[in-house]
Amino acid sequence: MTAPEKTVTPAAGGPIRVMVVDDSAVIRGLVSRWIGAEPDMEVVATAPNGAQALRQAEKTQPEVVVLDIEMPEMDGLTALPEILRVARGVRVLMSSTLTRAGAEVSIKALTLGAADYLTKPSSTRESGAVDAFRTELLQKARALGAARRRTQAIRQATAASIRAGAGAPAPAATNAVPGREIRLRRSVPIRPQILAIGSSTGGPQAVAAMLGPIAARLGVPILVTQHMPATFTAIFADHLGKTTGVETAEGIDGEAVRAGRIYVAPGNRHMIVARDGDRRVLRLTDDPPENFCRPAVDPMLRSVAAVYGAASLVVILTGMGHDGLAGSRAVVEAGGRIIAQDEASSVVWGMPGAVATAGICSAILPLGEIGARVEAFVRGPLLAGGLQ
CATH class of the missing domain: 3.40.50.2300 (Response regulator)
Structure with a gap:
């Protein structure tokens, strides 16, 4: 035997x-x-x-x-x-x-x-x-x-802390980089008129989980750039539409950006927003890849900052690399706000970690809490400086 x-x-x-x-x-x-x-x-x-x-x-x-x-x-x-x-x-x-x-x-x-x-x-x-x-x-x-x-290390440390009677560590502590404190940014609470989401590894499930309960209630256009090849983005858009109950499709060059609709960047094209007279429209470009990606998050966010300014709200979800960091800086300089997914709930804490450790986020949250914060921002006060 x-x-x-x-x-x-x-x-x-x-x-x-x-x-x-x-x-x-x-x-x-x-x-x-x-x-x-x-x-x-x-x-x-x-x-x-x-x-x-x-x-x-x-x-x-x-x-x-x-x-x-x-x-x-x-x-x-x-x-x-x-x-x-x-x-x-x-x-x-x-x-x-x-x-x-x-x-x-x-x-x-x-x-x-x-x-x-x-x-x-x-x-x-x-x-x-x-x-x-x-x-x-x-x-x-x-x-x-x-x-x-x-x-695993974060979860073990949290469990050990709870067993020792110290309670769970503060949210910021679960995202700490050795020797570097993460600071949140204070911002003027201007009601967002657009939501832009960037994600990569682990992103399709994270985007769906975040938007599923709230998308139909937001009443603002939603732009999504997910690192994916052509063919895959169309399937992702279809899945996202079924999950949220909101009209969702790959972005089309020249189409108007409308509230209550989700636009997904097509594979191998950058998706940006631009002004066309009094309208805001999508533009698809074949510009070179950024951060080795096309579509990339940074071009989308730079355009959102230019067109929507302080009325911009950005969510950076799980993903490898740092795509979205430069664009998020542009959004913050324009007065907009950034939310990053925390490390413990991310498949890979590359993209959200980059913006979190840069000190430009208004919030760093577990995936399950991001939707509620987005909805709270969108329902917040419309102060001077927001687009009418």
Whole structure:
């Protein structure tokens, strides 16, 4: 009789533990070699289908799983919730083709708890596409693993504080950067006449969760720039419209910006707002990527600051990098307000962390509290200086 296999408990330090799941032996081999070559990551398991992945996840307790969607025996969408159940705190990175069907399944996976997604190249012979896939995969796996550890550390510190009788730490403390105090910015409470939202990794589910309960009551136009490729943004807009009950679509060049509508930046186009006589309209541009992104948040926010000034309200949600920081500075200089998602509730605290630590936020809040604060701002007093 063999001894039972032991379940691994991930160490606090050391390389990020990754499991690779794909029915293609070629893709499994490539991804495993890429990750294995990184000094701060290691492959702890591989699997050709969801059923084997579930067993491996329970045994090895990976911190990040790269999970293919289309597989025999048990596909990725079926395996996803089970992997999340057996591997404590795991971050799952879905891998799909860049097709409408792949986009629809990827968005559904995000609603089921996946942290992010990758679009696989159509062929491993396309060197440029393969290189781009490798770069994106390593960046996202590294960021998700690091964020997972930070989140676990915050939760453990909070639990330890409560057990010690000290109560939960103050909200700002959960977002603290060692040696740097986060300060909030005081602002004149001018009623916003537009809401602009920027997000990336973890953003689709965060945007939907934030806007779902409040969007129909806000009565202002809502602009959303989410880092996503073409095809995916249309599916995201459709999902967001169903979640909020508000008319939602990808932005169209030249269309009027109307209250009570959500506009999503189309993949591979920057979306900005501009004046056209007495009207405010959307413009889509093919300007170069900013912060390696198109659409990018910064162009949208710069335009919002220029057109709406102090009547601008911005929310920066979970995401890698610092896209949105420069645009948020422009909004603040124009008198507008910024809300950032806190670290504990973010999938990755890159974008919201950048604006939070810059000292330009009016509030830094858990995702579940942002909607109420947005609604309070929108229902606030309309003081001199707001657009009429």
